Amino acid sequence: MRKFLPWIIVGGALLMLVLWYINVKNGAITVDQAVKKEWGNVETSYQRRNDLIGNLVKTVKGAAEFEKSTLEAVIAARSKATSITVDPTNITPEQFEQFNQAQSGVSSALSRLLVTVEKYPDLKANQNFLKLQDELASTENQILTARTRFNESVEAYNNYVLKMPRNLILSEYKEKAVFKAVAGAEKPVEVEFDFNNEKK
Numbered sequence: 331m332r333k334f335l336p337w338i339i340v341g342g343a344l345l346m347l348v349l350w351y352i353n354v355k356n357g358a359i360t361v362d363q364a365v366k367k368e369w370g371n372v373e374t375s376y377q378r379r380n381d382l383i384g385n386l387v388k389t390v391k392g393a394a395e396f397e398k399s400t401l402e403a404v405i406a407a408r409s410k411a412t413s414i415t416v417d418p419t420n421i422t423p424e425q426f427e428q429f430n431q432a433q434s435g436v437s438s439a440l441s442r443l444l445v446t447v448e449k450y451p452d453l454k455a456n457q458n459f460l461k462l463q464d465e466l467a468s469t470e471n472q473i474l475t476a477r478t479r480f481n482e483s484v485e486a487y488n489n490y491v492l493k494m495p496r497n498l499i500l501s502e503y504k505e506k507a508v509f510k511a512v513a514g515a516e517k518p519v520e521v522e523f524d525f526n527n528e529k530k
Contacts, residue, residue, distance in 0.1 A: 351499060354496050354499060354500065355499070355500075357490060357496075358490060358491055358496075358500050358503050361483070361486055361487040361490045361491070362419075362487060362503065364483045364486065364487065365418055365421075365480070365483045365484055365487050365506060366418045366419070367483075368476070368479050368480040368482075368483040368484075369416070369418035369421075369480055370418075371476045371479065371480070372473070372476040372477055372480050374476070375469065375472045375473040375475075375476040376411070376433065376473060378469050378472070379436070379466065379469045379470070379473065380408055380411070380412055380436075382462055382465050382466050382469060383404060383408050383436070383440060383466075384408070385458075385462055386404075386440075386443075386459070386462045386463075386466070387401055387404060387405060389453075389456060389458050389459050389462060390443065390447070390453065390459070397446055400439075400442055400443050400446050401443070403439040403442065403443075404436075404439040404440060404442075404443050406439075407432075407435040407436045407438070407439040407440075408436055408439075410432050410435060411432040411433055411435065411436045413432075414428055414429050414432045416429050418506075420504070421484075421506045421507045422507055423507045423510075425507070426507050426508075426509060426510065430509070430510070440466070444463065447459070477509045480508075480509065481508040481509055484506045484507070484508045485508070487503075487506055488505050488506060491503040491504075491505070492505060
């Protein structure tokens with residue numbers, strides 16, 4: 331029995347090493363899938379905003395002589411934003427910069443549209459418009475929450491795959507980028523306006 335003891339010890343150590351390797355690989359899959367899931371939630375939030383903007387544009391189009399250029403700016407910004415996709419398996423800072431700029435363009439065009447509504451009393455009283463405006467405000471909060479959760483999942487992923495000694499066997503898992511605010515935008519765009527006060 332004694333002569334087999336070294337082999338048993340070596341075999342046990344190898345078994346523990348194999349189990350650790352499997353555990354690390356499975357853990358990497360788990361954190362990677364969590365990032366993909368949270369990115370899906372981000373995309374869903376932005377898609378909800380895009381859908382609401384489509385309905386908002388249809389409602390506003392019904393207002394007599396509404397500024398055509400304002401509507402066209404919203405439609406163009408929305409179209410550009412929906413054409414940019416980000417691959418959650420290979421997220422780079424450059425991709426996020428492009429994505430953020432497009433979404434910022436939507437927010438800016440949407441803000442101008444909502445401010446322009448000031449000039450249209452019938453539109454301001456339109457129940458469909460008011461409901462859409464409330465839903466947009468709610469969606470902006472959902473987007474902020476989804477982005478925050480996505481960043482948290484990326485942080486967990488990066489910590490997992492970059493720390494020693496796991497990084498030695500997880501070389502195929504690269505560091506992922508997180509959402510950062512667009513330059514000059516320290517807070518989400520406000521889409522709620524006080525229609526009782528005239529804009530200056």
